[in-house]
Amino acid sequence: MTDRVALVLCHEARIYDHGPQHPLRPQRVLLTWDLIAAYGLDRTPRVATLGCEPATDDEIGLVHTPAYIDATRRAGEGEEGDWSRFGYGPGDNPIFDRMHDAGALVVGASLAAARAVWEGGHDHAFNATGGLHHAMPARASGFCVYDDPAVGIAWLLEHGAERIAYVDVDVHHGDGPQFIFYDDPRVLTVSIHEFAPWFFPGTGDLSERGGAGAEGTAVNVPLPPHTGDDAWLQAFREVVPPVVRAFSPDVVVTQLGCDTHHTDPLADMRLTTAAYRETAKLLHDLAHEVAGGRWVATGGGGYQWGRVVPRAWTIAFAEMAGVELPDELPEAWIEKAEFALRAEVPATLSEPPLGPGPGDDGAREVAAAVRATVG
Numbered sequence: 455m456t457d458r459v460a461l462v463l464c465h466e467a468r469i470y471d472h473g474p475q476h477p478l479r480p481q482r483v484l485l486t487w488d489l490i491a492a493y494g495l496d497r498t499p500r501v502a503t504l505g506c507e508p509a510t511d512d513e514i515g516l517v518h519t520p521a522y523i524d525a526t527r528r529a530g531e532g533e534e535g536d537w538s539r540f541g542y543g544p545g546d547n548p549i550f551d552r553m554h555d556a557g558a559l560v561v562g563a564s565l566a567a568a569r570a571v572w573e574g575g576h577d578h579a580f581n582a583t584g585g586l587h588h589a590m591p592a593r594a595s596g597f598c599v600y601d602d603p604a605v606g607i608a609w610l611l612e613h614g615a616e617r618i619a620y621v622d623v624d625v626h627h628g629d630g631p632q633f634i635f636y637d638d639p640r641v642l643t644v645s646i647h648e649f650a651p652w653f654f655p656g657t658g659d660l661s662e663r664g665g666a667g668a669e670g671t672a673v674n675v676p677l678p679p680h681t682g683d684d685a686w687l688q689a690f691r692e693v694v695p696p697v698v699r700a701f702s703p704d705v706v707v708t709q710l711g712c713d714t715h716h717t718d719p720l721a722d723m724r725l726t727t728a729a730y731r732e733t734a735k736l737l738h739d740l741a742h743e744v745a746g747g748r749w750v751a752t753g754g755g756g757y758q759w760g761r762v763v764p765r766a767w768t769i770a771f772a773e774m775a776g777v778e779l780p781d782e783l784p785e786a787w788i789e790k791a792e793f794a795l796r797a798e799v800p801a802t803l804s805e806p807p808l809g810p811g812p813g814d815d816g817a818r819e820v821a822a823a824v825r826a827t828v829g
């Protein structure tokens with residue numbers, strides 16, 4: 455393959471920071487870029503690095519309401535107000551300094567990726583800062599200020615794309631893009647996620663299939679907790695490629711959250727990096743098969759910020775770039791990560807297999823049920 459691949463580097467987006475007690479730490483992404491660079495992936499001939507600019511209000515407004523953008527800007531500048539009605543306050547979505555600028559940079563980075571693929575002659579593009587898939591048109595949710603994947607999709611539609619497939623492998627339901635495009639037959643949203651009574655955000659059941667006139671354009675694979683690599687991958691393979699193939703999109707947009715990892719502190723799945731490698735390969739093959747290679751990838755959740763996230767997304771980016779990486783992590787990166795984390799990090803990309811999980815049988819039943827529903 456002679457792919458051209460773009461890596462969006464947006465160091466300015468480190469201001470997207472809810473504070474030291476919050477799980478969504480900017481270091482997740484900074485250490486990812488460090489690992490990508492330590493492996494030399496950013497300097498391979500097929501890879502171009504791109505910067506970012508903040509998205510404009512008009513661009514953010516493709517998805518979000520003017521009142522919400524205004525509230526986000528004013529709250530982040532320290533103004534008093536009833537910001538709780540926009541989802542802001544103590545807990546998941548604390549108000550933080552320059553909140554609008556931070557969110558606008560994340561959206562801008564996803565738009566840079568979308569532009570690179572749609573107009574810039576790149577086959578694939580990756581924005582690790584993106585994937586903030588819980589933000590709603592007028593409300594912050596689940597650590598997410600602006601819904602950059604949804605804005606990216608809306609931008610692509612505005613610039614001539616006719617059909618977009620969005621695939622979300624984060625452990626949480628991709629509720630933002632699903633809600634925003636629920637009635638839009640031009641956008642297929644597919645989300646494979648943990649589903650349990652206690653688990654955020656609570657949506658993403660089988661029965662959510664798209665609104666009137668867009669039936670079948672929302673597909674959910676709600677898996678039980680403690681699903682392991684093999685059953686998760688089986689569910690993915692049985693559902694995602696067939697529905698995306700049948701939809702025949704112009705572009706594939708993916709959210710690559712890695713909070714499915716068995717050590718993630720916020721979720722209960724049982725995946726290892728082997729599943730991330732295979733998922734990236736399946737998505738890569740799919741993008742070439744159905745969308746002429748056009749693949750816009752974002753990051754997403756993942757709260758083992760030193761031990762898992764950088765390895766997971768470096769594996770995904772290596773797949774995009776068509777590079778087989780040595781399994782041993784570069785020593786200089788390990789030192790840097792261990793200094794930041796004040797703890798050991800794994801020395802290899804690969805991990806020992808965990809074997810079957812207690813959720814596996816349930817996961818296989820869910821996959822069969824989804825297959826029966828989507829036909």
Ligand SMILES: [Zn+2]
Nearest residue numbers: 455457577747
């Ligand atoms: Zn490719």
Ligand SMILES: [Zn+2]
Nearest residue numbers: 624626713755
């Ligand atoms: Zn998540």
